Amino acid sequence: MPYDLGATARMTAQCRDPDGTATTAATAVVTVTLPDGSTATPAAVETTTPGTYRADYVTEQPGRHTVRWQFTGPAHAYTDVLDVRPEQSPALFSLADGREHVNLKNTREDDELRYWINVTTRAVEIFTGPVVVRPVTEDHHMGGAQSLALRQRPVLAVTALVPLLDGGTTYDPDRLNVDSVAGIVTRKDGGLLRGPLRATYTAGRPVIPDNITGAGRIILQHLWRTQRPSRGGALAGGGDDYSVTESIPGLGYAIPNRAMQLLAPDDQGPGLA
Template sequence: MPFELGATVRLTGECRDPDGTLATAASAVVTITLPDETAVTPAVTEDPDKPGTYRADYVTTTPGRHTVRWVWTGPAAAYTDVFDVQEEAPPAILSLADARQHLNLVSTRDDGEVRFWINATTRAVEFFVGPVVARSFTEEHQVRDARAVVLHRAPVLAVTAVVSVLTGGVTYTVDSLHVDRDTGEVIRLDGGRLSGRLRFTYRAGRTVIPENIRGAARIILEHLWLTQRGNRGGLAGGGQDLSEPIPGLGYAVPNRAIQLLEPDRLPPGVA
């Protein structure tokens, strides 16, 4: 499961000799490569109760994929692994409390796994209806004397900045622009044309999440939870109402969830 930003990750590695036996090494180094390609080497200690087993603690500072590389000498051994760190405030349609209630979970033992599937559910819902949890996006558009620019994500709450990425390029104030909330289309209020390599910063999503979207999210979450549990048992009345694969999502989304999302489906061509 992804780690929280700012949480401590305990890394463990086993040094084994060529016969596969755990062995105390002459030296042990673990290198963590961060998403920005910088690297850190936290202190390594050997477990006094399990010779040949090493550990290191690292406090996360950057969201994204991290690569872990263990290297030992005397005997020579190496091991590579990865871990993920989620962003500080990942968009989530459902709270952990709502998800646990819907899944009828009393214990907090599976909270990390539940949160993972909440995030997966959010992505699945937004595939159909665009951003649900309001947040900022930044994207660039190459515009050549165009009447309008269509932003990639809708519904759009507000455009907060439009700047040229080229020195001396035209920059537009947000007060001089109009944005269509549902389609993401941006035009000039004076009827003029837009030109240049422009970077748009804007907020998209919903300030109030409708019941049909929240209901669909619960159905998708329950379905994903059931399918990943395998033989460990499921929930009463699980939604296995799949008749055909969904383009882009296969069988991940039950049809009744799609039906709930239909009133808010994005128009063709809008991401």
């Protein structure tokens, strides 16, 4: 499961001889490659189990990390990955709310539940656009135009609109009109926006409507139940309350019909960008 930014990631690996038997190595080195390409080499130590090694790394950047173990005497190698969440939570609702909705009485499965809450958030945002408030930076390769259509909406504020090419025009955000719902940017003086341009803005919903959080809870419970066999041995989640009778482009049968009905007032049209 992903780690929170700033948390300690505990990594483990086994050194195995050519016969596949775990054995103590002469040397053990672990290299963590961060998302920006830099590397870290936390100390690798053998545990009380011969051939099993451990290394602790304090996470510094969000994103995908590559972990490479290299052993000598005997020669052995192992490659893995670890993911780090951004500092700002990407979740539609809290862990406590999710736990209550799926009727968990303890915290033993919190890491897995957090994962499925984030999956649920992504599924909802495919249809509604950003729900969680976040900064966005995107490039627009255009000539001269009366308006610029931002890709993530609703738009809360444009913070910068700058040229991608030397000699281009930088536009003062205070001199721009922004249609929050449509994501359309125009100049207040009616002039053209001349590109190519890089737009930096904030998108999302400071107040999330109940129909969106309600749909998210239905999706979460559907996904959570399908991970756990019912008492009869079949996959749970197939009852009338959470049935999925129509395939949704790009998502198959992941979204229950009731959730889609709740999202309808805010549906921007399925788009997997």
